Amino acid sequence: xxxxVYTKEYGEIRFGWIRLLYACTATLGITVGMTxxxxxxxxxxxVGFPFRLPEEDPIxxxxxxxxxxxIGFVCLLGLRSPLKFLPIFAIQFxxxxxxxxxxxxxxxxxxxxxxxxxxxxxxxxxxxxxxxIAIPWGYLFATDDPLRYSTIQTEMHKxxxxxxxxxxxxx
Numbered sequence: 001x002x003x004x005v006y007t008k009e010y011g012e013i014r015f016g017w018i019r020l021l022y023a024c025t026a027t028l029g030i031t032v033g034m035t036x037x038x039x040x041x042x043x044x045x046x047v048g049f050p051f052r053l054p055e056e057d058p059i060x061x062x063x064x065x066x067x068x069x070x071i072g073f074v075c076l077l078g079l080r081s082p083l084k085f086l087p088i089f090a091i092q093f094x095x096x097x098x099x100x101x102x103x104x105x106x107x108x109x110x111x112x113x114x115x116x117x118x119x120x121x122x123x124x125x126x127x128x129x130x131x132x133i134a135i136p137w138g139y140l141f142a143t144d145d146p147l148r149y150s151t152i153q154t155e156m157h158k159x160x161x162x163x164x165x166x167x168x169x170x171x
Contacts, residue, residue, distance in 0.1 A: 029072025
C-alpha cells in the first residue's frame with residue numbers, strides 16, 4: 001500500500017502520516033470531547049492529569065468540547081479522503097500556535113502558567129509537531145487547482161497493489 005507520493009507541483013505527500021494524524025485526532029477529539037460534554041466533572045480530572053482542571057464557565061467548556069468532538073468526526077471523513085480534509089489540520093495547527101503565542105508564553109514569562117496547564121501545553125506541542133510532519137504544506141497552500149488530487153489518486157491506485165514499492169513518484 002502507498003505511503004508517500006512525490007509530486008512535482010506539491011512536493012512530498014505522506015499519506016501514512018496524514019492518516020495516522022486523522023486517526024489520532026479522531027480518537028482523541030471524539031473521546032475527550034464527548035467525555036467533556038457528557039461527564040464534565042470526570043473530564044476535568046483526566047484532561048488536566050495529574051491535576052484537576054478548575055471549574056470553567058459551562059458555556060465556554062461546552063463550546064470547546066463541541067469543537068473537539070466535531071473536529072474528531074470530521075477527521076473520520078479525512079481517513080477516506082485525506083487531501084480533501086487537510087484544512088482541518090491547518091485549523092488545528094494555527095489554533096494551537098495562537099494558544100502558545102497568546103496564552104502559554106505570556107503566562108509562562110511572568111511565572112503564572114498554572115501547573116494543571118502543562119498537560120495541555122505538552123499535548124499541544126506534540127500535536128503541532130505531528131501537524132508539521134504530516135501536512136503537505138505545498139499542496140495545502142497551492143495557488144493552482146489543488147484538486148489535482150484526482151490525478152494523484154489515479155496514479156496511487158494504479159501502483160498501490162504493487163508490493164515492491166512504498167513510494168510513488170508522480171510528475
